[in-house]
Amino acid sequence: MKPLTIAIDGPAASGKSTLGYHLAQHLDYLYLDTGVLYRAVTWAALHQAIPIDDEAAVTRLAETAPIAVLPPTVADGRQATIRCEDADITWDIRSPEVNAAVSPVSAYPGVRAALTQRMRAMAAQGRIVMVGRDIGTVVLPDADLKFYVVASDEARAQRRHAEMQAQGKAVTYEEVLANLRLRDAIDSSRAAAPLKAADDAVIFDTTRFTIEEMFGEAERLVRSRENGR
Numbered sequence: 001m002k003p004l005t006i007a008i009d010g011p012a013a014s015g016k017s018t019l020g021y022h023l024a025q026h027l028d029y030l031y032l033d034t035g036v037l038y039r040a041v042t043w044a045a046l047h048q049a050i051p052i053d054d055e056a057a058v059t060r061l062a063e064t065a066p067i068a069v070l071p072p073t074v075a076d077g078r079q080a081t082i083r084c085e086d087a088d089i090t091w092d093i094r095s096p097e098v099n100a101a102v103s104p105v106s107a108y109p110g111v112r113a114a115l116t117q118r119m120r121a122m123a124a125q126g127r128i129v130m131v132g133r134d135i136g137t138v139v140l141p142d143a144d145l146k147f148y149v150v151a152s153d154e155a156r157a158q159r160r161h162a163e164m165q166a167q168g169k170a171v172t173y174e175e176v177l178a179n180l181r182l183r184d185a186i187d188s189s190r191a192a193a194p195l196k197a198a199d200d201a202v203i204f205d206t207t208r209f210t211i212e213e214m215f216g217e218a219e220r221l222v223r224s225r226e227n228g229r
């Protein structure tokens with residue numbers, strides 16, 4: 001069977017990570033949620049008190065920060081362990097401070113170039129499911145299979161709000177919806193690698209399909225591509 005590279009893109013909280021993670025587990029492929037790299041650079045900038053608007057310094061961090069994405073080292077619901085500067089930053093990169101600063105960081109072309117290089121190195125051996133915003137369009141334009149996952153703003157906000165409540169975070173549904181829309185607007189309108197579906201991507205709308213239906217269809221496509229069809 002041919003080892004595949006699988007690209008999954010889509011806006012925040014669309015369900016793309018759930019699809020990617022389960023697909024990778026099921027196929028015994030490596031799973032890389034590329035958002036963690038943008039988040040780790042943002043965390044490192046905040047940690048070192050580098051101003052987020054200092055593009056040159058933030059870009060240097062993206063080029064040099066010792067970021068490691070490892071299999072989970074703690075069974076606390078994480079999909080991977082993220083380390084930087086000898087610290088386990090797996091949960092810190094989900095903080096409101098990082099959420100607020102990650103979109104501008106990921107709009108810097110130099111940051112994108114540096115992280116894209118890291119992603120391609122990780123994908124070099126194949127057998128990988130890579131999830132992000134520009135994987136099918138920019139990072140791995142020759143991926144064997146591309147999925148683009150969408151859902152209505154309201155469905156995405158409901159999902160993210162429930163997740164945050166489960167983590168004990170005091171935030172309203174309206175705040176979550178406004179934050180998602182703001183981040184989508186920045187991600188879709190930036191000059192460098194804006195969020196959009198690749199022409200050859202299979203589009204899944206999770207407002208209309210359950211995760212099980214989407215997963216079944218994705219797996220069917222993977223199997224047929226693995227067999228060279």
Ligand code: DC
Pocket residue numbers: 012034035036038039102103106131132133134135183187
């Ligand atoms: O998926 P996420 O919310 O963890 O992503 C965090 C930020 O990184 C988000 O603002 C979009 C950006 N990102 C990106 O621009 N390209 C990627 N391949 C992955 C994430």
